[in-house]
Amino acid sequence: MKRVSLIVLLIAIVGIGYFAVTKFGGAATAGGVKTTDLVSNTVGQSVVSDLSFTDIDGKSVTVDPNKKTILHFMISTGCSSCAETEISLLKFANNPNVDLVGIAIDPANDTKDTIREFTQYTKSDWPHVIDMDQSLIQKFKVTSIDTVLVVYQNQIIFSGVKPSPSELQKVLK
Template sequence: MKKKLIGLFGILILSVVLSACSNYKFKADTEYVIEDFTVTNHKGEEVSLDTFKGKPWLAMFIFTNCTTICQPMTFNMTEIQAALKERGVEDYNIVGFSVDPANDTPEVLSGYLSHFTLTDESKWNLVTGYDQKWIEQFALNSFKSLVKMPTEGDQVIHGSSFYLVDENGVAVKSYAGSEDVPVDTIAIDIETLIEERLGK
């Protein structure tokens, strides 16, 4: 009798968990319309906002000479990509905007990215090809995020958030990107967004 009760209890818990998963609905927290842009990725290719429309994408702000959060952020993004692969999610992109475009050429960005183990590099676009003033204004206008070149030193001030941009070019959620990153939540959000809005 005791074994039967334990078995029934286990089934009940499992059904509650499965029900919670199937009832999960994507809920946007932000509504930041991304300004149009045309930039150059780490492969030397020209990409624009239109390039990424039709699929959700994850955005971040980094630079290769960063001595603090940028490498951990990039590593955390690789963990998110691994989680997406585990869930069978393929229709997405990752866009990393350099906040130090004068130094971060496509070749430098490509070398930086080569130090990380990527599940699928074709999804990645580390981008440059603009001036400092542009990226500072773009980050503020499109993501409500601060980017600032200091008057002394070479460590650009920038945020550590990851942003989920939907298929229409609207940033709908932001997450911690350097510490306590909700890797599974981000993967589930992207998967749910694709299923709900794109019917895939």
């Protein structure tokens, strides 16, 4: 039984690595460790002032430029580090000065149903959207799954892959 579990784990790690390399052209490593050197020069990058999304329930979500907004670029199916990051973001969910948005980046596998299952598992009750045409990946120059950006006053003030809560806490205070 242990051997079967180990084989399944190895297949999952290889699959995630393959996805990261083929989808984003970056290298991937196992265990939720940094999967690339990340987003090229995005900190300080201006973003559109009227940034808005439609979540999986069809509701409009608009980024308030006067609040710090965490954008988590993730995969809801088969990405254990993405689930870990979502769970760690719970620490900031009740902060009135912080908004959270989950952005599913694999529309071939991420559906409304898989994202709902993911949010039930992680208890992440903030809006989640699907980047159907990869326009958000391109806009924010995301090169890795499990990327977290913090947007404030129309600029990216933080960018990281699977950041620790303490890293985010420094940016969100």
